[in-house]
Every structure is written in C-alpha cells, then in structure tokens.
Amino acid sequence: MIDTRILEITAELAKADNIVIVPHKGPDGDAIGSTLGLMHFLRDKGHKANVIAPNDYPHFLKWLPGSEEVYIYEQQKEISDQLIAEAQIVFTLDFNDLSRCGGMVESLKASDAVFVMIDHHQEPSDYAHYTYSDSTMSSTCEMVHKFIEKLRAGKQITPEIATCLYTGIMTDTGSFRFSSTSSDTHRVIADLMDKGAKNSEIHNNIYDTNSGNKLQLLGTALQNLKVISEFNTAYISLTQEELDRHNFKKGDTEGFVNYGLSLDGIKFAVIFIENESEKIIKISFRSKGTFDVNKFARAHFEGGGHINAAGGKSDLSMNDTIVKFNKILPEYEQELTQ
Ligand code: 5GP
Numbered sequence: 001m002i003d004t005r006i007l008e009i010t011a012e013l014a015k016a017d018n019i020v021i022v023p024h025k026g027p028d029g030d031a032i033g034s035t036l037g038l039m040h041f042l043r044d045k046g047h048k049a050n051v052i053a054p055n056d057y058p059h060f061l062k063w064l065p066g067s068e069e070v071y072i073y074e075q076q077k078e079i080s081d082q083l084i085a086e087a088q089i090v091f092t093l094d095f096n097d098l099s100r101c102g103g104m105v106e107s108l109k110a111s112d113a114v115f116v117m118i119d120h121h122q123e124p125s126d127y128a129h130y131t132y133s134d135s136t137m138s139s140t141c142e143m144v145h146k147f148i149e150k151l152r153a154g155k156q157i158t159p160e161i162a163t164c165l166y167t168g169i170m171t172d173t174g175s176f177r178f179s180s181t182s183s184d185t186h187r188v189i190a191d192l193m194d195k196g197a198k199n200s201e202i203h204n205n206i207y208d209t210n211s212g213n214k215l216q217l218l219g220t221a222l223q224n225l226k227v228i229s230e231f232n233t234a235y236i237s238l239t240q241e242e243l244d245r246h247n248f249k250k251g252d253t254e255g256f257v258n259y260g261l262s263l264d265g266i267k268f269a270v271i272f273i274e275n276e277s278e279k280i281i282k283i284s285f286r287s288k289g290t291f292d293v294n295k296f297a298r299a300h301f302e303g304g305g306h307i308n309a310a311g312g313k314s315d316l317s318m319n320d321t322i323v324k325f326n327k328i329l330p331e332y333e334q335e336l337t338q
C-alpha cells in the first residue's frame with residue numbers, strides 16, 4: 001500500500017511546515033529511536049518537526065541525539081496541545097491504535113492533520129490516512145529506514161538518524177536475537193553503521209549504565225521467579241513495596257521478563273509489576289516459538305502486541321491477578337506443551 005501512495009505522501013510533506021511525531025505511551029527504545037530518527041530526518045529537510053511522547057521514558061534512552069527536545073505530554077500539556085493543533089501532518093510510530101497514546105487521544109482526535117502510521121504491530125486500527133503497517137518487521141526503526149529509502153532519501157541519513165534507528169532495532173530485537181530479526185534487518189544495520197552509528201557505544205549506553213538499585217531489584221525479581229513446569233511457563237512478580245525498597249526508576253524492570261525465558265524448556269514467561277498510582281498490575285508476556293502472547297494478552301488482560309512479545313494490565317490485586325493467570329493456563333496446555 002505504502003509504495004503506491006508514496007508520491008501522495010511526498011506531496012503532503014512538500015506542503016507541511018509543522019509536523020508532530022508521536023510514540024506510544026511508556027515509550028521503549030524502538031518508540032523513542034524511531035520518532036527521534038524521523039524527527040532529525042524531517043528537520044534536516046526544513047520542516048518544524050517535534051516529538052511529543054504521551055509520558056516520560058527511561059533514563060537509559062536519554063542520551064539519544066535530540067532526546068532533550070522531546071515534549072512529554074503529561075508534563076507539558078499546553079505547549080503540546082498547541083503543537084498538535086498547528087500540525088499539518090501527525091506521524092504515529094510504533095503503535096497500532098490511538099488508545100495506546102494515553103492522555104493525548106482527545107487532542108489527536110480533534111486534530112485535522114493528515115495522519116501517517118508507521119508500525120509493526122498486528123491488527124492495525126483504521127485511524128490514519130496513510131497506514132504503513134508490517135508485522136513481519138523487526139521494529140518500527142527498521143520501517144523508518146525503509147520509509148526514508150522509499151522517499152529516495154537514503155543518502156540523507158546522518159549519524160544522528162543512524163544512531164536513533166540502530167538503537168531501536170537493537171532494543172526491539174533483543175540485540176538481534178529474536179526471530180523477528182531477518183537478513184534484511186542486518187542489511188539495514190550494516191547501512192546504519194556505514195552512515196555513522198557506533199554499535200559498541202550504543203550497546204554500552206543502553207545496557208551498561210545500570211544503577212546498583214536496579215541490579216538489586218533484579219535480585220528480588222529472580223528470587224520471586226516461579227516455574228510451572230507442567231505448562232513450560234515461568235513468572236515473576238514485583239510489588240510496589242519491593243519497587244520502593246530499591247528506589248525504582250522508570251525503565252529499571254526493562255528486560256527482567258526475559259530471564260524467565262532463559263530457563264531450559266520454558267516457552268512462556270510473564271512479569272507482573274504493581275503500579276500503585278495507576279491502580280493496576282502492568283503485565284509483560286514473552287514466548288518462544290508458536291505460542292501467541294498477543295492473542296493471550298488480548299483475550300485475558302486488555303492488552304496486545306506481537307506473537308512473541310506483548311503487554312497488558314489487570315485491575316485486580318497482585319494475588320488475584322496471579323490466581324486468575326494460574327486458572328487460565330490449563331486452557332492453553334496443548335499449545336504450551338506441544
Ligand atoms: P512490553 O512488555 O515491553 O511493555 O511490551 C511488549 C510489546 O507489547 C510491545 O510491542 C508493546 O507495544 C506491546 N504492549 C505492551 N503493553 C500493551 C498494552 O497494554 N496494550 C497493547 N495493545 N499492547 C501493549
């Protein structure tokens with residue numbers, strides 16, 4: 001679809017001064033990398049482009065070039081609403097439904113801008129004028145690289161853009177190990193390195209900047225790990241009290257869920273994290289092979305995502321959430337044990 005309409009998008013871009021770029025709520029490396037990469041590209045072409053994130057994002061992403069210029073909607077509502085109202089184009093990146101951008105929804109719905117979605121989640125909603133959706137892609141950052149190439153502007157990829165896009169591909173593929181990583185992903189990565197992404201520095205900035213508190217919180221998480229071997233499943237829980245004890249900062253639990261999957265034979269790993277201020281248990285689901293956690297999250301925990309990585313939430317207490325989870329598992333016995 002996007003290929004046949006790229007000329008229309010080019011014409012829209014030619015008319016647009018003001019552009020807003022939006023990642024999903026709780027932005028991760030792919031969401032921030034893709035929005036900032038696109039922001040630099042559009043600014044270099046002369047547009048007034050700004051990234052507005054629904055809420056704040058982890059410290060380990062704040063070294064990314066342009067990060068200091070990201071507007072946080074929750075904290076800067078007035079200026080953000082003004083930028084949205086003035087925008088002729090709104091790019092929504094790394095999510096498939098407007099409900100994923102939290103408190104920004106109303107403001108975005110009121111906008112008469114042309115909406116362009118670039119996203120790799122399944123089952124995209126139909127809110128954008130131009131939808132570039134491909135769930136076979138490793139990451140939205142890989143798609144932004146493709147989008148720039150479709151605009152015949154590959155030569156305009158600067159070291160800043162390359163750094164942002166490399167980062168999101170790296171974080172969304174678990175450093176190029178998930179099955180969503182294709183030979184094409186590696187070709188894109190090679191091109192980004194040629195254009196100035198410094199791989200070793202990026203890995204260091206993302207993975208080797210832990211605080212002592214974070215590592216101790218990981219210790220608590222691993223002590224809470226439970227294995228349900230009859231369903232090849234493992235889960236971790238962290239209560240608000242445990243988070244507080246280790247001076248939890250946004251992003252500190254990133255990647256913890258993967259420890260469950262690293263156990264021999266485990267196909268399904270889950271982490272339940274209490275969020276007292278939102279009165280929810282936030283849940284991350286990960287799987288190996290064909291067990292579809294997107295379907296599982298949609299069916300039982302108001303969430304979604306991809307086949308092997310999804311998220312959701314529960315309004316019950318931590319204990320009741322875990323009881324509910326344990327009750328559901330037998331329904332999936334066949335898929336989990338085949
Ligand atoms: P994470 O567990 O890292 O927060 O998210 C894993 C994947 O699931 C990401 O692609 C993320 O966008 C998606 N995801 C996380 N939480 C939700 C949610 O509440 N609803 C939906 N639809 N997707 C989610």
Ligand code: MN
Binds near residue numbers: 030031094120140172
């Ligand atoms: Mn992504």
